């Protein structure tokens with residue numbers, strides 16, 4: 001593990017670039033900015049979503065009221081579900097931007113390595129971010145099918161119309177199944193790693209790590225935000241799995 005100063009210095013540009021190099025560098029910066037801004041949109045959404053899920057601790061009425069409130073918010077200025085659709089459109093656009101920038105940066109980093117260009121990020125971190133990101137995306141597809149699009153009940157003892165039309169019962173029935181809890185715990189571990197580095201990286205792109213002290217602060221914010229989101233998300237599923245909520 002290199003000393004902090006060495007790690008900090010390793011991210012500083014160290015070469016004088018030709019005009020072609022300058023264009024390539026501006027494109028990389030634009031892509032990183034797109035990653036950072038869309039990533040911060042996700043962090044905002046995750047904080048709100050995590051807070052909303054904690055309503056499950058208050059019981060069925062509190063949770064379902066909250067789910068309904070998400071849909072009726074802003075009425076009559078907005079149609080029923082209007083705010084939810086605005087949020088969905090922002091999230092979908094952010095996801096497209098985030099995925100596009102990550103694939104572009106991924107292929108640029110690979111060709112840079114082939115031409116022995118400066119490698120900024122450690123290979124292990126880059127691997128975590130790429131494959132962790134792909135895993136989170138797969139988790140999201142399953143998650144949306146399960147809770148929003150199809151509302152799949154995976155609990156054979158609690159199947160039926162009652163479960164699938166009641167958000168609270170769907171969530172409780174799901175996390176009474178051990179392998180479902182396992183999927184979510186695995187996804188939350190991946191999310192922790194991704195957020196820890198992503199939140200730090202976004203601050204670096206935005207120029208908030210320009211001194212060793214700011215660098216430590218950015219790392220601390222990354223770990224703290226990732227831990228807050230992941231622990232908050234895990235409380236309802238684990239409370240259900242251990243029978244504290246039913």
Ligand code: HEM
Pocket residue numbers: 049053067084088091136140143144147148167171184191233234236237
């Ligand atoms: C333990 C963790 C989580 C639980 C228990 C959970 C639970 C839920 C539930 C119950 C819904 C349906 C809400 C409703 O229709 O009223 C939902 C929707 C959703 N969740 Fe999660 N969630 C978790 C983690 C995540 C994570 C990590 C992400 C993103 C990576 C995420 C993204 C979404 C999205 C995008 C929706 C759709 C919202 C909509 O447009 O209707 N969730 N989640």
